[in-house]
Amino acid sequence: MITEYLRFRTTPSFSSDPSLFAKLREGARAAGIVNQSYGIGVEDKEVLHWIIQFDQGFGPKDFVWDEAKYGDFTKEVMKIAQEPPQSAFMHFDDDKEPFAKEVTDAPVTELAAIELKEDLSEEEASKTLNDIRSIVRKAKNGKGACWGADNDKPKNVYLFVGWESVEDHVAFTKTDSFKEVQGMMKNIISGVKMGHVAFSDHVQQ
Known part of the structure; x- marks a missing residue:
């Protein structure tokens, strides 16, 4: 299974006219998404x-x-985006677990964009990320975890973790389990950007 993750900085039109983004979601749904x-x-x-x-x-x-x-996709996106969206296609297949839907069903989702070290092997990266995923899944008030590598830029990895609240994530960062995760991360990453998102599912009108 392939998951596409897009992000972009919005224009004021995104908030003032919700129908613009709704049209894009509806167009994707009409195309089979x-x-x-x-x-x-x-x-x-x-x-x-x-x-x-x-x-x-x-x-x-x-x-x-x-x-x-639905109009030209790029032009429609640029009505609500300050710049072209950043996009990553991640391949979830039989060698990896599928995208964990409970992650985006959670009240809040931790999203970490990770840059792996250039000299890191794919095998070592996968093993370490799977170990991190296993630890995070056991966190108090955690709601699942999964990760995927960008098909076009395999050194770019995205880690998704569901939480009951941002406060629960912060509480986890004060545990011994998090210290273990930090140690693992230091061995494989050259950089990371992290934030939280409260996701909603598109509902067909």
Whole structure:
């Protein structure tokens, strides 16, 4: 299964005219995207995060946007985006667990954009990230965890963790388990950016 993660800084039109983004979501749904989640950053309330699941038996190359009905996709996006969206396609297949839906169903989602060390092997990265995922899944008031690597830039990895609240995540950072996670992270990453998002699912009108 392929998951696309998009993020972009919004324009005032995003808030003043919700129909603009609703039209984009509806266009994606009409093209066969059944499951999509979206939300504004908790810390940075101008940034929109949009997760699209290609879980209906077709991939991005088979995606057909109805331009006649929904307009040119890029032009429609730029009505609500200050710059072109950053996009990452992550492949979840039989070698990895699928995207954990409970992560975006949680009241708040921790989203970490990780840059792996250049000399790190794929095997070592996968093992360490799987170990981190296992630890985080056991955290108090945690609501699942999963990770995926950008298909085009495999050194860019995204870690998604569901929490009951931001405060629960903060509480976890004061535990011995988090210290263990920190030690693992130091061995594999060259940089990381983290934030929280409260996701909602697109509901077909």
